[in-house]
Each structure stands twice: as structure tokens, then as C-alpha cells.
Amino acid sequence: AQTVTQSQPEMSVQEAETVTLSCTYDTSESDYYLFWYKQPPSRQMILVIRQEAYKQQNATENRFSVNFQKAAKSFSLKISDSQLGDAAMYFCAYRSADAGNMLTFGGGTRLMVKP
């Protein structure tokens, strides 16, 4: 079974600064997908960014980018120019490419943004 680990229960960043959230995973599969979801106080799950394991290029979405290290099974999220609205729980998630499409979530990191 796959496992996803987020080693930082909480992180804090100053507004306009950059922060990196860590995520590691364990799998024996070679084809899979990785995601970062944001969960604000409203509890709505919002997709931030996704990465296909077969792609070497790191995904980027505006201020959000990932550092995907397949051999190290690491998938960190970098948030640049942090904004107050970025404050939320962030979950790293893994999905196998070929079975059921269920997501396995990490434990989450609470990000606080200081004005």
C-alpha cells in the first residue's frame, strides 16, 4: 500500500515571502500521479497543482510550483509571494495510475501567513 508523509504539521511564512512544504511518499509503482490540495477553513478541497510521475519537468501554476524528485520519492510544494489567502491546510496526495483512482492523503500541513 502507498503511504504519504508530510513531516511539517505547521509552517509559517511572512506575507510576500516564499515557503516550501515537504511531502514524501512510498510506492512500488512506476506510474502514478501526485497532487497538492488546499483546504481553507470552509473545508472545501481545492486542487492546487498536479504532477504526472512520467514527466520530468516540474509542474508550475502561477505562484505555486513543485520540486518532484522521483528517485527520492519527494514532492515538495513551493509557494512564492505568499498571500494572506494562502493560509490553509495543505494536503499532499498520491494516486495510482491504474487502480480505482482513489487518493491517498498525507497528514497535512497547516500554513499560516503573517501580515
Added chain:
Amino acid sequence: GAVVSQHPSRVICKSGTSVKIECRSLDFQATTMFWYRQFPKQSLMLMATSNEGSKATYEQGVEKDKFLINHASLTLSTLTVTSAHPEDSSFYICSARDAGTGVSPLHFGNGTRLTVT
């Protein structure tokens, strides 16, 4: 974008009663939906996978007779918490994938906060 509607958003019920939660995909067909449970300050834990027209697949430790799942159509899955107890109080979230697309991310409902008194 794809929308998943979950209803109700909040529900309070008495111990021993049953509660039904609905999850609808509004603008796409979902052959598979997923039900997650989230305790305060914790991550989402998969409870079961709901397959249209067939029995749901439950994760280890989840009582299938207590958490009844019905996926009768391509746009609707329901989770019924039977004989609810206070320990069933939690946040329940459904998600679905658009069956008509390739590898798309899962779309989530807004969740249901269940409180059993």
C-alpha cells in the same frame, strides 16, 4: 469546471437515528465516487469506493452495515449512517472523477458536518 454537490452541509441528529448524505456530480458522469471521513485537525481517510450499479468497496475497519452506500446512477451516490452514535460525529466528504475525461483530478463536494447528540 466540474462540480460536485454534497447535501446537506450540516446535520445534527440524535443517537440511534439514521442520516443520509447525498453526493451529486452536476455536469459530468461519475462511474466511481469516493467517500472520505475527516476528524478535526486530521487528514482525509478513505471510507469506501462507490461504483455505479454495483456494491461499494469498503476500506478495512469500515463497517459496511453501518455506512450504507448506494450509487444508483452515474450522477448520484448516497452515504447513509445508520443507528448513528456520537463517535460517528465527523466531517464527511465525497469526491468523483469525470468518467468522460482522461486522467482528471478528483472533484470534491463541500462536505457534510455530522453531529450526533
